[in-house]
Amino acid sequence: MDKKEIQEKRMKEYFIQATKDILKGEGLKAVSVRNIADKAGYSYATLYNYFKDAKDLVFECVKDFQEECTMIVISETEKSPRGFQKIKAITMSYIKYFVQYPGIFELFFVEKIYDLASKQPTIEMINTFLDRLCQEEWDYCLEQHMVLPEVAEMKKSQLRYVVAGILLFYLTRRNPHTYKEFLDLAELQVSHILGH
Amino acid sequence: MDKKEIQEKRMKEYFIQATKDILKGEGLKAVSVRNIADKAGYSYATLYNYFKDAKDLVFECVKDFQEECTMIVISETEKSPRGFQKIKAITMSYIKYFVQYPGIFELFFVEKIYDLASKQPTIEMINTFLDRLCQEEWDYCLEQHMVLPEVAEMKKSQLRYVVAGILLFYLTRRNPHTYKEFLDLAELQVSHILGH
DNA sequence: TTCTTTAACTTAACAGTGTTAAAAATAATA
C-alpha cells in the first residue's frame, strides 16, 4: 500500500503547487476551490478528496513559503557582520519578502482561521518565524555579552510586533505612501529597537 | 430640494446603523448586501441607490466607531494622572475597545481597500487615530519637558505599530493564548516604549 | 483475457455571494 501514499502525496502536491502559484500571483482573494483545481488540472470536487477545503489547503503552503523565505534571507544576509547588524539585515530581508508577496503576508498574519485548534502547529510556526530566523544571531549576541538575556527577550518581542504592525499598515493601508518611505521607516524602527 | 437631502440622509443612516450592528455583532465576514438590507428593512438592490457597494458602506462607519471609542477612552481615563501614565491608560483602553469588537479592528486595519484613492481621508483618520487620542497628553509631556520632541515622535510611532501588531497577533492568531497573558504583554510593551 | 469490485474523478445541484437591468410600486406634479 506504498503506492497509495506516493500517489496521494503526488496529488496533494499538484494542488499545493497550484495554490502557491495563485497566492504568490493573484493573492489570497483569488484562491478558490475551482481556481486551484483548474490550475492543478482536476475538477473542483476532487480537491475535497485530499483536503478538507481550500482554507485547509492554503495553510499547507506555510511551511514551503517559510523555507523559501529562509533561503532568501540567508543568502541575502550571509555577508552581514555578526551581531545586531545581522539581526537588522535578517529582519529587513524578512520584511522585503512579504512586501514582494503580499498574499503570503495575508496568509501568515491576516487570514481568519476558523479551526484554530487543528492548525495550532502551523500558527506556532508563523508566530515564531522571525524569532527563529534571528535566533542564531541572538545567541551570538548573548555569548558575546552584547545584551542581557531579559533585554534580548524584550527586543525580540518588540521586533515581532513592530514589524507585523508596519507591514500591516503598509500592505493594507499604503502607509507610508511610497516604498522608499516605508523602508526608511522600517529601518528606523528596527534600528531603534536593536539600539542604534 | 432640502427634503431630498433629509430623506437621503435618513435612508443612508438606516443602512449605516444596520451595518454597524452587524460589524459589532457577527463581524466583518457577516456583512453582505442582502444581510444589511434585511436589517435595514429594504431590498438588497435599494442599497445601491445610496452606496457604491457594501465595502463603501462599512467605511462610512469608521467615523462613528472612532467617536464611540473616543468617548469610552475619555471616560475610562479621565482620572488617570497626567503624562506618560495617561498615555498608557489611553492606549490600554484603546486596545480593549478593539478586543471587545474584533470586527471593528478588522474594518480599521485588515479589510482590503480596492479604491484607495477615494477612501484616503478615511484611511488617514484610521492611521492617526491613536496619535490623536494621545495628542493632548503628548503636548502636556512636551510642555513639561518630560520628553524631547524627536523622542516623542519616535515613541508615538513605536506605539502605533506595536499596538497594531499585538492586536493582530491576538485577534487573528490567538497569541498570546489567554486574555490575561495578552493584557500583560500589551502593558509590558506599552510601558517599555513609554519608558518604565 | 474478461468480469467484478473498488476507488477515483466529474457532473449536477443547492445555497450562498455581488451586481445590474427591467419591472413594479410609490410619490410628485400638471
Add this chain to the structure above:
DNA sequence: TATTATTTTTAACACTGTTAAGTTAAAGAA
C-alpha cells in the same frame, strides 16, 4: 384625476463553497 418622475423590488447572471449522485478508470479474481 391623469401623467410623469422617482424610488423600490424582482429577476437574472456570474461568481463562490459544498455535497450527493453518476461516470470513468483502475485493481483483483476467475
